[in-house]
Amino acid sequence: MAITAPPAARPAPVSPVRPRPERRGGNRVVFWIGLTVASVAFLYPFWWVLTASLKPRSQVFDNLVLPRNWAFANYLKIWDAAPVWTWFVNSVTVALAAAVAVTISSAMVAWAFAYYRFPGRNGWFGLVLATMMLPGAVTMIPVYLIWNSVGLATTQVPLWASNLFGSAFYIFLLRQFFLGLPRDLFEAARIDGVGHWGLFWRIAVPLCKPALIVTFVFELKASWADLLKPLIYLRDVELFTLPRGLKAISDRFGQAGEQQWEIVLAGSVITVLPMVVVFFLAQRHFIHGIATQGRKG
Amino acid sequence: MHPLDMSRKSRVRRWARGFRDRDTWAAYGFMTPWLIGFVVFLGGPMIISLVLSFTDYDGLRESSNVGFANYEQLLSDPKIRRSLANTVIYAIMIVPGTMIVALGLAMMLSRVGRRSAGVFRTLFYLPEVTPKVAVGVLFLMLFNGQVGLVNGALGLVGIDGPDWSTDPAWVKPGLALMHIWSVGGTVIIYLAALNNVPRDLYEAAELDGVSGWQRFRHITVPMISHALFFTLIVQTINALQTFDEAYAAFYGSSASATYSSDAALFYLVYLFQQAFQFLHMGYASAMAWLLFVVIMVITVIQIKVSKRFVHYEGGDR
Structure with missing residues (x-):
């Protein structure tokens, strides 16, 4: 028995097994240290803001890792100083409306370009792509005047309603995913009598759920962060979204105002934290979406 | 016929x-x-x-045709020149800055193994979910010359940091550093591109005794050039439209009194002021078209120049 194939008969471990030539042990440790240092640099500002928002005013800038005295009352102060809960609800409403609207409308348009062969298709698609080049500043003023002329210029409607008509970037993204679906599937369904809407809504959409979630979370993030539109449209403090509210708080209590930084900090935490939570829940989709973006470009 | x-x-x-x-x-x-x-x-x-853009429309009075007056004013308005210069300087700081930092991080991530790379990738992306308005507000605190965290950290290594948020010479570099904080999305794009580079290219190069820098220069960069190109174009377009962080930090109802040096007057900030604070909507429309032309010209130049360097596998796509 012992005669057959001793371990030594295996070929000497030369190159083929090594997955990556440059991954030498020493280097790897260096990279680990570098990445850890970078992570601390990237994450410490979050920690600083969170802890500083829990310090009393005189200690906000003491740069200590933990508060010497915990001042949870800062969050009660901001509660009294500004309608933060209303702003939060406004932000959630607007961001959800914007994200749902853009996802459904962009998917419909993307589906038209991905599945159908129709006269004018290439021309229209070129136009869709061309609109991505147009800076928002060009249409900013006329769109404001249009909303003004229908009496909605000081409401939240302009913050999300234009999303009902699709957005070039997402149309492009979703079209790529629809193009990846096998055509036979739809031909078979049509023979079975599935209508045009059924092809889209009952077959294509469920199959492209990951891409739709990517669209949804991207727009949720973009809408949550938007400052320019709320600045243009919202006059009534009760209608503010969190970014607009944070700007108001910063003007009143920050550098130019009363220097009550603990309130500004609490406001910053309230603005940032919800998206951080959403990100951790949906990080797979965020990262998948961005990685795809680069590949398609 | x-x-x-x-x-x-x-x-x-x-x-x-x-x-x-x-x-x-x-x-x-x-x-x-x-x-x-x-x-x-x-x-x-x-x-x-x-x-x-050919009228003096202000949203209140009846407007009248002013011909090319708005466009002539673009040429003579010193704030246009100032804000354009500010914007271009800022773009020159943040676009290459972001790309270099992102590439460095992505190259380290590509070498620590997929699982740990995933964890770091998530951490690096976190600043990117921070709304830019908060970035601007945080800038005022973290980069405060006397008591801010950044100068505190610099002090630990014996550097006496500048007055980032008030010294006109340091406002843009400070904002740029704060901006580069949200580099995470670019890291993810580069990491995806790096993971797609065929390994045997590196193996062959190493057998031939090609040095690390040469491998980077002649294999890594060409193989991920499409990703570099994509981020260059997109980030330049975005940088030329910088608004949120600068406006949040330095402009608004009362802030103009605190800060009047115009060091952070970016083009879109000035356009917004003209349109919605001074209600010079005709002039602001002309400004918007100038921005459009500037963006187009810069993008076309970038595409023309990059074409010579971008490598697509399998020829043209």
Whole structure:
């Protein structure tokens, strides 16, 4: 028995097994240290803001890792100083409306370009792509005047309603995913009598759920962060979204105002934290979406 | 009849015949949202904007045609020059800055193994979910010259940091550093590109004794050049439209009194002021078209120059 194939008969471990030539042990440790240092640099500002928002005013800038005295009352102060809960609800409403609207409308348009062969298709698609080049500043003023002329210029409607008509970037993204679906599937369904809407809504959409979630979370993030539109449209403090509210708080209590930084900090935490939570829940989709973006470009 | 006319005519006929197909109607049905949106929110407004740029419209009085006066004013307004210069300088800081930092991080991530790379990738992306308005507000605190965290950290290594948030010479570098904090998305794009570079290229190069820098220069960069190119174009376009962080930090109801040096007066900030604070909507429309032209010119130059360097695997795509 012992005669057959001793371990030594295996070929000497030369190159083929090594997955990556440059991954030498020493280097790897260096990279680990570098990445850890970078992570601390990237994450410490979050920690600083969170802890500083829990310090009393005189200690906000003491740069200590933990508060010497915990001042949870800062969050009660901001509660009294500004309608933060209303702003939060406004932000959630607007961001959800914007994200749902853009996802459904962009998917419909993307589906038209991905599945159908129709006269004018290439021309229209070129136009869709061309609109991505147009800076928002060009249409900013006329769109404001249009909303003004229908009496909605000081409401939240302009913050999300234009999303009902699709957005070039997402149309492009979703079209790529629809193009990846096998055509036979739809031909078979049509023979079975599935209508045009059924092809889209009952077959294509469920199959492209990951891409739709990517669209949804991207727009949720973009809408949550938007400052320019709320600045243009919202006059009534009760209608503010969190970014607009944070700007108001910063003007009143920050550098130019009363220097009550603990309130500004609490406001910053309230603005940032919800998206951080959403990100951790949906990080797979965020990262998948961005990685795809680069590949398609 | 001229043969060319005939082919054109038959093409039109073929085009028109397409509308007998029910599929065509279905396709246009699905496209309807975009078609309406294009007319109401893009095409129509573009025309209105162009018309407005030749008027003195202020949203209150009846407007009158002023010819090219707005465009002439663009040339003579010192704040236009200032804000354009600010914006371009800022773009020159943040675009290469972001790309270099992102590439460095992505290259380290590509070498620590997939699982740990995933964890770090998530951490690096976190600043990117921070709304830019918060970035601007945090800038005032973290980069405060006397008590801020950044100068505190610099003090630990014996550097006496500048007054980032008040010294006009340091405002843009400070904002740029704060901006580069949200580099995470670019890291993810580069990491995906790096993971797609075939390993045997590196193995062959190493067998041939090619040095690390040469491998980076002649393998890594060409193989991920499409990703570099994509981020260069997108980030330049975005940088030229910087608004949120600068406005949040330095402009607004009362802030102009605190800060009057114009060091953070970016083009879009000035455009917003002209349009919605001074209500010079005609002038602001002309400003918007100038921005459009600037962005187009810079993008076309970048595409032309990059074409010589970008490598697509399998030839043209």
